Amino acid sequence: MGASGSGKTSMRSLIFSNNPASLTARLGATIDVEQNHVRFLGDLILNLWDCGGQDAFMDSYLTTQRSTIFQQVGVMIYVFDVETREMNKDLEYYRDCLDGLRQFSPSASVFLLVHKMDLLREPRQPSFEKKRKELQDASGEGTVSVFGTSIYDESLYKAWSNIVHTLIPNASILSKHLTTFAVACNATEVILFERTTFLVVATSSNLPDMPDIPSTASSLGSDTTGGGDARGLDPTRYERTSELVKAFKYACSRVREEFHSLEMELYDFTAVLAEMTRNTYVMVIVHDPTIETAALKLNVRMARRKFE
Ligand code: GTP
Incomplete structure (x- = not known):
């Protein structure tokens, strides 16, 4: 209204x-x-x-x-x-x-x-x-x-x-499973997005035994509010990812291509965005350079049934 x-x-x-x-x-x-x-x-x-x-x-x-x-x-x-x-x-x-x-x-x-x-x-x-x-x-x-x-x-x-x-009934259970999945991938963070809207459905919670993240870890976006979380991650990273991926999906649709997945290997972190279930995408962020994106994608594939 x-x-x-x-x-x-x-x-x-x-x-x-x-x-x-x-x-x-x-x-x-x-x-x-x-x-x-x-x-x-x-x-x-x-x-x-x-x-x-x-x-x-x-x-x-x-x-x-x-x-x-x-x-x-x-x-x-x-x-x-x-x-x-x-x-x-x-x-x-x-x-x-x-x-x-x-x-x-x-x-x-x-x-x-x-x-x-x-x-x-x-x-x-x-x-x-x-x-x-x-x-x-x-x-x-x-x-x-x-x-x-x-x-x-x-x-x-x-x-x-x-x-x-606030409308998702089992958000906290989802978050628990995502945290388990993040630990299994040695990931810094795992985020679940809804497929069409790309709104954030749930995220893994802060992992206690995280490796030290380099101070440049906020390369997903600059910290505009000055209040990054305890791990030095940008507090606006979720909504910025939603906005960027939506814009990318729109660009794909204009050239009649369908968006399926995304991989980024930057010098300080790796990100994989892949289909998790019929209605969700998952993004896995890893700050360990020894972990291959193929391994992360395999983990996503293997976790699919659990999340469906
Ligand atoms: P009703 O249907 O009459 O109740 O209006 P509405 O609230 O649905 O407004 P609508 O979405 O039609 O938007 C009216 C105008 O506001 C449009 O020209 C939009 O482009 C503009 N608009 C919407 N959001 C924004 C915004 O965030 N910034 C700016 N600058 N313009 C906006």
Whole structure:
């Protein structure tokens, strides 16, 4: 949900339909509610409702359609245009939606996206923090998660990976199995991506007996937030990988090639990205130069049945 023009359909088309950001300018306003069923991880189907944000539609969601819109919601994602001139009106609608949600789906999670962050001319972090505070104050008692997003960088993938993660019932078990797999491969890290969206489904957890990683280990991307993890890895590496692979897949589709797998052997680490199950890809990162990519691919093949 969110005001008209805040970017809801654009983000849906990027994440779920593999369209590039440049095509979103052609999208028309959503009329009433557009429902999509997205098969996500085999039996898990996401039922995505894109609610057109024009005032007449919003008024109807909050009155006549109230019980339909807010019934059985798993997650409400409310999108705010960071440059909106009507923040008070946006907040009023948001509070009303929150009331509807608390009434019909009290256990639903709430994600607030401060969107179009690329348009900000002033430094992003302080402006975002101000918005976050404003939104948290407007949310009252309940917990809400706030993300700054833009369709022009990886931030959208971070927010959506977090959103989807809350809907995956066995995420912690997946993470446990990935950690076992990482130990078997002597890998620094193993990441599971959903096949079509390339959102992060689960990652291996920090491995206690990791070999020392050279300080250049963040070559998957520069550390923009200054807060890398204890192993010196870039904190934005997951969403950046999602964004890069999605762009690469799009480039492949333009020359009518299908994307299957990826191997990178750089001087300080090796990465293998390969199909794990029908609905997932796995990325294995290794900082041991003696480990061959062929061995990693063999391990992925052998682990497939366990993860299917
Ligand atoms: P309704 O369907 O009327 O509710 O609007 P909506 O929220 O679905 O908006 P839509 O996705 O149609 O986006 C409106 C415009 O915002 C489009 O021209 C997009 O290209 C643009 N837009 C979407 N996301 C971003 C972003 O992150 N940054 C910038 N600069 N523009 C964006």
